[in-house]
Amino acid sequence: MKHILIMIGLSLLCTAAFASDFSGWQAGADIGTEQWREKTKDQIVTLASPGANVSQSLTNKRVGVHAGFDTPVAAIVLGWEAHFALLTGSATTTFPPEDFGYVLKPRWQAALDLRAGVVSHGTLLYITTGPTVSGAARTYFDHSNFYGTVADDRIKKTFRGFSYGAGIERRLTDQLRGQLAYRHSTYSHVNDYPSTFNHPLATPPDQYFETHTAKTDTLTFGLSYAF
DSSP states (O other), X not given: OHHHHHHHHHHHHHHHHHHTTSOEEEEEEEEEEEXXXXXXXXXXXXXXXXXXXXXXXXXXXXXXXXXXXXXXXXXXXXXXXXXXXXXXXXXXXXXXXXXXXXXXXXXXXXXXXXXXXXXXXXXEEEEEEEEXXXXXXXXXXXXXXXXXXXXXXXXXXXXXXXXXXXXXXXXXXXXXXXXXXXXXXXXXXXXXXXXXGSOTTSSSOOOEEEEEEEEEEEEEEEEEEEO
16 A cells, blocks of 8 residues: 555656646747637518528638646646637628628637646646637628618627637647647627618618627647747
8 A cells, every 4th residue: 555655646746747847928829720600590670571590600710829827736737828819711691582691701709718737748638718709790781772772781799708628738849839729619699780781761660680699619729938
């Protein structure tokens, strides 16, 4: 029993020593891809026809920066990491008669993750959770003039939500780290009131708005410099 306790103690000491390799401040850049999935519900209050429900998905490329701080607690590494990324990608949704709808363009994403992990063979395995916000622009158009001759309406909204994920981080040199991370984010709904679809000649005027609910799955690869 004494020998077993000694072995366990030595193992914990070694693990803690490795955990100390992942301590202090770090900052870097990352690239990746994001799958944006969205559900949209049309809310037409005064129009006789019912609203439509639409599901949509698109893939965005992302380029971002991150910074954070880690500290070892016994054999566990605890820390936080802030992220900001610019997104590129767009998708068009149309409604019957297929010549009016909107173009969706996610623009940016920011997150503050709390993370906890363990070190194995010089590699940090960790899980994360924290708040996330994402900005998107939506341009509503009507090429059929069904709603009258009105201009396109570009609406910018911020989605607010929460994320959880996991990642792998490995020291490449004394200061350089490589990181592969996955994050799933769920956002609260937002409402748009596009002037493009409010028919000026209807009696009473159409009261049209849309409700959007989004989820994202993000995969990133990053490099960090440890200070």
